[in-house]
Amino acid sequence: MSEFEPKVVAFLCRWCASAGADLAGTSRLPYPPNAIPIRVNCSGRVEPQWVVEALKAGADGVLIGGCHPGDCHYVAGNYKTRRRVYLLRKVLAELGIESERVRLEWISATEGARFAQVMAEFVAALKRLGPLHGNGGAR
Amino acid sequence: MRAKLAVYWTGSCGGCDVSFLELGPGLLDVLSQVEIVFWPALVDAKRQDLERLPPRSIDITLVNGVLRTEENAEMVALLREKSRFLGAYGACAHLGGVPALANQGNGILEAVFGPGFRPAPPFPEAPEDTPPDLLPEALPLDEVVPVDFVVPGCPPPAGLIARFFEAALSGGLQPGQVFAEEKALCEECPRVREERRISRVLRPHEVLPDPEKCLLDQGMVCLGPVTRGGCEASCPKAGMPCTGCLGPTPKAGDPALALLSALASLVRAGEEGEAAFPEENRILDGLVDPIGTLYKYAFAKYGRPLRRLARRREEVRA
Amino acid sequence: MRRITIDPITRLEGHGKILIYLDEEGKLRDAILQVPELRGFEAFVRGRRAEEMPQITERICGVCPEAHHLASAKALDAAFGAEVPQPARLQRELFYNAYIFSDHLLHLVFLGGPDLLLPEDVGKAERNVLGVLQRFPELGRQVLEVRAQAQRILALIGGKAIHPVFALPGGVARPLPKEAQTEIAAIAARLVELGKTMIGVFHEEILPRPEYQSLLLAEEAWLPTHYMGLVDGSLAPNFYDGQVRVVSAQGEELFRLPGDQALGRIGEHWEPWTYVKFPYLRDFGWQGLRAGPDSGIYRVGPLARLNAAERMATPLAQEEYERFLDFFGEKPVHATFAYHWARLIEMVQAAETVALLAKDPALTGTEVRGKLGKPGEGVGVVEAARGTLFHHYVLSPEGLVERANLIVATTHNAPGIGLSVKEMARALVEKGKLDEALLNRVEMAFRAYDPCLACATHFLPGGVPVAVEVYDAHGNLLRRLEG
Numbered sequence: 001m002s003e004f005e006p007k008v009v010a011f012l013c014r015w016c017a018s019a020g021a022d023l024a025g026t027s028r029l030p031y032p033p034n035a036i037p038i039r040v041n042c043s044g045r046v047e048p049q050w051v052v053e054a055l056k057a058g059a060d061g062v063l064i065g066g067c068h069p070g071d072c073h074y075v076a077g078n079y080k081t082r083r084r085v086y087l088l089r090k091v092l093a094e095l096g097i098e099s100e101r102v103r104l105e106w107i108s109a110t111e112g113a114r115f116a117q118v119m120a121e122f123v124a125a126l127k128r129l130g131p132l133h134g135n136g137g138a139r
Numbered sequence: 140m141r142a143k144l145a146v147y148w149t150g151s152c153g154g155c156d157v158s159f160l161e162l163g164p165g166l167l168d169v170l171s172q173v174e175i176v177f178w179p180a181l182v183d184a185k186r187q188d189l190e191r192l193p194p195r196s197i198d199i200t201l202v203n204g205v206l207r208t209e210e211n212a213e214m215v216a217l218l219r220e221k222s223r224f225l226g227a228y229g230a231c232a233h234l235g236g237v238p239a240l241a242n243q244g245n246g247i248l249e250a251v252f253g254p255g256f257r258p259a260p261p262f263p264e265a266p267e268d269t270p271p272d273l274l275p276e277a278l279p280l281d282e283v284v285p286v287d288f289v290v291p292g293c294p295p296p297a298g299l300i301a302r303f304f305e306a307a308l309s310g311g312l313q314p315g316q317v318f319a320e321e322k323a324l325c326e327e328c329p330r331v332r333e334e335r336r337i338s339r340v341l342r343p344h345e346v347l348p349d350p351e352k353c354l355l356d357q358g359m360v361c362l363g364p365v366t367r368g369g370c371e372a373s374c375p376k377a378g379m380p381c382t383g384c385l386g387p388t389p390k391a392g393d394p395a396l397a398l399l400s401a402l403a404s405l406v407r408a409g410e411e412g413e414a415a416f417p418e419e420n421r422i423l424d425g426l427v428d429p430i431g432t433l434y435k436y437a438f439a440k441y442g443r444p445l446r447r448l449a450r451r452r453e454e455v456r457a
Numbered sequence: 458m459r460r461i462t463i464d465p466i467t468r469l470e471g472h473g474k475i476l477i478y479l480d481e482e483g484k485l486r487d488a489i490l491q492v493p494e495l496r497g498f499e500a501f502v503r504g505r506r507a508e509e510m511p512q513i514t515e516r517i518c519g520v521c522p523e524a525h526h527l528a529s530a531k532a533l534d535a536a537f538g539a540e541v542p543q544p545a546r547l548q549r550e551l552f553y554n555a556y557i558f559s560d561h562l563l564h565l566v567f568l569g570g571p572d573l574l575l576p577e578d579v580g581k582a583e584r585n586v587l588g589v590l591q592r593f594p595e596l597g598r599q600v601l602e603v604r605a606q607a608q609r610i611l612a613l614i615g616g617k618a619i620h621p622v623f624a625l626p627g628g629v630a631r632p633l634p635k636e637a638q639t640e641i642a643a644i645a646a647r648l649v650e651l652g653k654t655m656i657g658v659f660h661e662e663i664l665p666r667p668e669y670q671s672l673l674l675a676e677e678a679w680l681p682t683h684y685m686g687l688v689d690g691s692l693a694p695n696f697y698d699g700q701v702r703v704v705s706a707q708g709e710e711l712f713r714l715p716g717d718q719a720l721g722r723i724g725e726h727w728e729p730w731t732y733v734k735f736p737y738l739r740d741f742g743w744q745g746l747r748a749g750p751d752s753g754i755y756r757v758g759p760l761a762r763l764n765a766a767e768r769m770a771t772p773l774a775q776e777e778y779e780r781f782l783d784f785f786g787e788k789p790v791h792a793t794f795a796y797h798w799a800r801l802i803e804m805v806q807a808a809e810t811v812a813l814l815a816k817d818p819a820l821t822g823t824e825v826r827g828k829l830g831k832p833g834e835g836v837g838v839v840e841a842a843r844g845t846l847f848h849h850y851v852l853s854p855e856g857l858v859e860r861a862n863l864i865v866a867t868t869h870n871a872p873g874i875g876l877s878v879k880e881m882a883r884a885l886v887e888k889g890k891l892d893e894a895l896l897n898r899v900e901m902a903f904r905a906y907d908p909c910l911a912c913a914t915h916f917l918p919g920g921v922p923v924a925v926e927v928y929d930a931h932g933n934l935l936r937r938l939e940g
C-alpha cells in the first residue's frame with residue numbers, strides 16, 4: 001500500500017496568504033504538493049459551510065490562510081474568521097473529527113517560506129491523523 | 140370525490156398525530172373532505188391491507204417520526220409506492236428531529252438497560268417475536284424514499300397545517316413545496332433586532348431577558364436568523380430563543396454552521412485585535428453543547444454525514 | 458404452542474404489541490405486552506444543557522409533553538437547589554391543570570367516548586368520535602371548542618400548546634402578561650361548565666346502562682394491585698406537586714414520601730423480549746408478572762390517584778368522588794374500567810383548580826426566577842394524566858446532563874396493562890370463541906389505561922386497530938379477527 005497522501009483544500013486570501021503561496025512557488029521552495037488552493041478575497045469570506053463541504057467531499061484537512069492581525073484589507077475579516085474557526089473546531093470535535101484537520105494561519109505576501117513550512121507541518125500532522133475517509137487515501 | 144389520505148408514524152412522539160386537533164372545530168371541515176384509507180391508529184389497517192392497494196392509489200400520505208427501526212424503513216418504502224404525493228410531516232420526518240440526536244453517540248441499548256441486554260423472544264419457540272432491530276442511525280424520511288413536500292415544525296403549527304390542507308384539498312399541491320416561509324423567522328418576530336455586538340453568550344436560565352429586544356442581541360443563542368418563519372415566532376414571543384423546529388431557510392443551508400457563522404460575527408471583547416483573542420474565546424466557550432443547541436432538530440440531515448465519517452474511522456480503529 | 462398476536466394495538470412510548478401464547482390443549486400459557494421500539498432518550502440527553510431538558514424530554518411523548526416539561530423543570534429546580542417564586546409556581550400549576558383537563562377530555566370523548574357514549578350494538582364503522590358527534594352534536598361541538606380553548610391556555614403560558622417552552626430551572630421564562638390572565642380567567646369558567654355537563658352526561662347516558670355496569674364489575678377486569686399517586690397535605694390528589702403516596706392492595710398506606718425518596722423504593726426489572734422496563738416496589742421485590750397484595754406491582758393514573766388519596770381538592774370533584782365511592786362500596790377500587798370515571802372526576806378537579814388559580818393576582822407577578830445554586834442532582838415528580846412521572850438527573854458543574862433516568866406513567870403501568878390483557882385473554886380463551894364483543898373487551902381493557910400515545914393515535918374515526926391472529930401449534934394462521 002502506498003503511503004497515505006492527505007488531500008488538503010486551502011482557502012487563501014488573495015492579499016496575503018495566496019500571494020505568500022505564489023512566492024513560495026516562484027522561490028522554488030520545496031513543500032508538499034497536497035493542497036488544492038482556492039483563492040478568496042479575504043479569509044473573512046470563508047464560510048464554515050465551505051470548510052465542511054470540502055471535508056465531506058474528500059479533503060482530509062482544510063487550511064485557511066489569512067492576513068496577519070492588523071493587516072486585513074477589510075479591517076476585521078481575519079478576526080471574524082478566527083472566531084468562526086474556533087467554533088467550527090469545537091463542533092467538529094463534538095462530531096468526533098479531530099479539530100486539527102482545520103487550520104487557520106496568518107501568512108503575509110512576503111512569507112513564502114512560512115507558507116511552505118505551514119504546508120509541511122499540516123501535511124505531516126494529517127499523516128499522523130490518518131485519512132478522514134477511511135480508504136487509506138488510495139484514491 | 141374525496142381525497143384519499145393516509146397518515147403513518149414511524150419513530151414518533153405522537154405530537155404530530157395530535158397536532159391535527161389543534162385545528163379545533165375546523166378539523167370537522169377537513170374530515171368531511173377526505174377519505175382516510177390508512178392510518179393505523181384510526182382504521183384497522185394492517186400491512187397486508189396496504190400491500191393490497193394498487194400503486195399510487197393513495198392521493199396524499201403524511202409520514203411523521205424519525206426512521207429508527209428496520210420496519211420503519213420498509214413501511215415508508217411501501218407507502219411511497221402506494222402514494223401519489225408523499226410528504227414529511229413534522230421535524231422528525233423532515234430533518235430527523237430530536238430523537239436523531241442519538242446519532243451523535245452510541246450504545247443506546249447499553250445505556251438504557253445496562254450492559255448485557257440483548258433482545259430475545261419471550262419463548263424460544265417464537266423467535267419471530269424478538270423485538271425488531273434498530274437501524275444503525277436514526278434517519279429522516281428523504282434518506283429512504285423521495286419526498287414530495289414538507290409540513291415542517293415540531294409539531295407543525297396549526298396555521299401551517301391549515302395552509303397545507305387548503306392546498307392539498309384544492310388539488311394545489313406542488314412537488315417540492317415546504318409549508319413554511321422562505322424568509323427567516325426574525326422577519327415575523329416582534330422583538331427589535333439591532334444586530335448588536337455580543338459580549339457574552341447567555342443560557343436561557345441565566346438571565347431574564349428584556350421583553351422587547353431581540354434575544355440574540357441579548358446574548359442568547361436564538362436560531363431565528365437561520366430558521367424559516369411560519370410559527371409567528373412562538374418561542375421568542377414567550378421569552379425563549381427559537382431552537383429551529385421549522386428547519387433552516389433555503390439561504391441558511393446547514394443551520395448550525397450558518398448560526399455559528401453569525402455568532403462569530405457578533406461576538407466582541409472590546410477593541411478587536413490579538414489582545415482580545417483570549418477573551419473572545421472565553422465568550423465563545425459560552426456556547427456549550429453546540430450539537431444539541433444548533434442541530435437540535437436537524438442533526439440527522441446536516442450533522443450526520445461528518446459524524447458518519449468519524450464513526451467509520453472509530454470502527455476501523457476498534 | 459399457539460400464538461395470538463394483537464398487532465398493532467396502539468403505541469405505548471412507541472409501537473405496542475400484545476402476544477398471547479396458548480399451549481397444545483388450548484390453555485393460556487402466557488400473554489404479554491411487548492414494546493418493540495426504543496428511542497433511547499436517557500442515552501442521548503447526556504452532555505446536553507440542563508435547561509434544555511424540559512424541551513428535549515417532552516419529545517418523548519407529544520400527548521403529554523406538558524408532564525415531561527414540568528417533571529423535568531422540577532428535577533432541575535432540585536438539582537440547582539432553587540426555590541420557585543410564587544408567580545412562576547402559579548404559572549406552572551395553572552398550566553398543568555389546564556393540561557390535565559385537556560388531556561382527560563381528549564380521552565373521555567375521543568377515545569373512551571365511543572365505547573362509553575354509544576350503545577353496544579353500534580357497528581364498528583360508527584364506533585368512533587364521528588359517531589359520537591352525530592349522536593351528540595351539541596356536546597361534540599362544545600367539546601371541540603372548549604378543548605381548543607384549554608389548549609389556548611397552554612399556549613398563552615407555555616408559548617406553544619404541544620411542546621411548550623416556558624419552564625426553566627427555578628422558574629419560568631417570563632412574567633405572564635396581564636391580558637393573558639384576563640383571557641385565561643374567561644376560559645376557565647367554560648372549563649368548569651363543561652365539567653358539569655360531562656358529569657350530567659355520565660350519570661344520564663352512561664352509568665345507568667346495564668352493560669356498562671357489568672363492565673365496571675366484571676371479574677376479569679378486577680386487578681388487585683398497589684396504587685401510587687401524588688397527594689397534598691390534606692391527602693387530596695395534586696397533579697403538579699406533593700408527596701408520593703402508595704397504598705397497598707388492601708388500602709393501607711405503604712409510604713408517603715417526597716419524590717426523591719419515593720424513587721428509591723422503586724426497582725426496575727427488564728425482560729429481553731420487550732424494550733419497556735417493569736417497575737416494582739422494592740419492599741416486595743420482583744415476584745414476576747402477577748398481581749395481588751404480596752406482589753410488587755402497582756398501578757398509576759386516575760384510578761390509582763383516587764385510591765391513593767382520601768379526598769378531592771375541590772368541591773364539585775369531591776361530590777362526584779363520593780358518588781364514585783358509594784357505587785363501589787369499597788376502597789381501593791380495583792376495577793380497571795373505573796379508570797374512566799376516575800378520569801372524569803379528575804378532569805373536574807383540574808377545571809376547578811384552573812378557575813381558582815386564574816383569579817390569583819400573583820399570577821402575573823414579575824418575580825419568575827428563583828436563585829440558582831450549583832448544579833447537582835435532582836428528582837422531579839408530577840402526575841401526568843396517565844400517572845406518576847419521575848425525572849432524575851445528575852448534572853455536571855457546568856450544568857450539563859451527566860446522567861438521566863426517567864420513569865414514565867405508561868412504564869409504571871406496563872405490568873398492570875400486561876396483567877389486564879392477560880386476564881382478558883384468559884377469559885377470552887376460556888369462553889372458547891373469539892367473537893367481536895370479547896375482542897372489543899381486550900381493546901377496552903387496554904384503552905382504560907389510556908396508554909401514553911394512545912391519544913395520539915386513535916382520536917379520530919375507528920377504534921383501536923386491534924387484530925387478533927390465532928395460529929395453530931405449527932404456526933399456521935387459523936383465524937383472523939379484526940376489531
Ligand code: SF4
Binds near residue numbers: 153232237
Ligand atoms: S416532529 Fe416533534 S411532534 Fe412530531 S413526532 Fe417528532 S418530536 Fe413529536
Ligand code: SF4
Binds near residue numbers: 325332355362
Ligand atoms: S429574538 Fe430571535 S427570532 Fe426574534 S429577532 Fe432576535 S434572533 Fe430573530
Ligand code: SF4
Binds near residue numbers: 373383
Ligand atoms: S420559534 Fe423556532 S423553535 Fe419555536 S416554534 Fe417557531 S420555529 Fe419552532
Ligand code: FES
Binds near residue numbers: 073077078
Ligand atoms: S484581506 Fe486577507 S484576511 Fe482579510
